Ligand SMILES: [Fe+2]
Ligand SMILES: [Fe+2]
Ligand SMILES: [Fe+2]
């Protein structure tokens with residue numbers, strides 16, 4: 001049986017205000033939490049931040065709605081704000097910034113991989129695959145620091161569900177802004193699934209950017225601070241890329257409707273998937289709250305646009321984010337597309353070999369890494385701790401690491417401190433040799 005959100009009443013807005021005790025949930029235990037409970041709370045925080053911010057933009061820009069509706073938008077915005085606190089503050093005080101950061105990149109990898117496989121629009125799917133390999137590399141870079149500074153191993157956070165190994169090297173994620181702009185969908189023909197998929201990943205990427213902006217300075221280690229800065233700048237590019245897929249001619253009311261529908265779909269999925277009974281109660285409540293928001297904004301959509309909301313969101317709930325291990329899919333895309341780059345005009349993606357000598361991103365990459373690339377330094381520094389980089393993957397992928405790096409590295413605009421394939425192979429060999437020497441002594 002399908003679930004049609006437009007047929008549900010949800011919790012009426014006047015019953016949605018909660019007290020402080022209800023707003024602030026009990027934090028999970030970082031040693032016990034399921035990694036996908038953590039990714040759900042991280043993603044839903046991002047979705048609430050977007051939902052809250054959009055209400056403010058709506059009331060700032062909308063001229064022709066009456067006072068009662070404007071007041072309702074403002075009241076809904078306050079409820080989003082309360083939900084955001086509940087979602088984000090599930091995080092316990094002893095989960096470090098780096099541990100949370102690994103959680104953020106696990107969200108990006110496993111969410112984007114899911115979306116790519118469930119995206120009906122081929123071009124949007126290709127864009128998801130492209131972004132996927134960048135966040136995959138961020139996870140690997142941050143994992144080096146988590147190990148060096150805090151003794152945290154990747155599986156302490158990702159619990160064996162996500163591989164942690166070289167992706168498209170982060171130093172090559174810096175592009176000319178114009179190249180990040182993609183071709184947008186057509187609002188009249190795009191499916192609700194495409195619209196919800198994009199808004200979901202966009203919300204996640206935006207919050208990742210905000211998290212790095214607000215926490216990257218919390219470490220004294222200068223190389224790590226620079227790495228947060230470098231990756232934050234890539235997340236800014238990801239926001240630019242994903243938002244450019246949205247048809248800018250959608251009306252504000254149409255966007256409002258899509259925002260509430262996206263919240264409904266995501267909480268619906270959280271309810272279906274959650275394994276923590278206490279946290280599931282919040283997802284159930286928040287689904288009910290969002291159905292209430294959807295009712296209100298659907299009425300506004302009908303009143304002002306004289307259109308049926310079904311034209312925009314359809315008549316069925318959509319599953320945007322089934323969190324589950326995506327290792328096989330990610331490995332396939334990694335092997336095939338690590339050498340992809342953004343081609344001019346927003347139409348195509350090209351391989352390193354196909355991009356022109358005057359590709360606009362080369363100049364950006366040379367400028368930002370003219371001293372060095374911080375994300376490459378993550379590997380240079382970890383060598384002192386472990387002889388080689390920290391990775392977590394199956395044997396097949398581990399054995400492919402040097403070849404994948406070779407394929408993903410550009411020949412030009414490469415930072416001076418780059419750990420290239422030869423250097424990486426040396427590090428791997430040294431590590432193996434010292435490991436066997438050490439074993440003789442234990
Ligand atoms: Fe919300
Ligand atoms: Fe990322
Ligand atoms: Fe990202």
Ligand SMILES: [Fe+2]
Nearest residue numbers: 260263290293
């Ligand atoms: Fe909402």
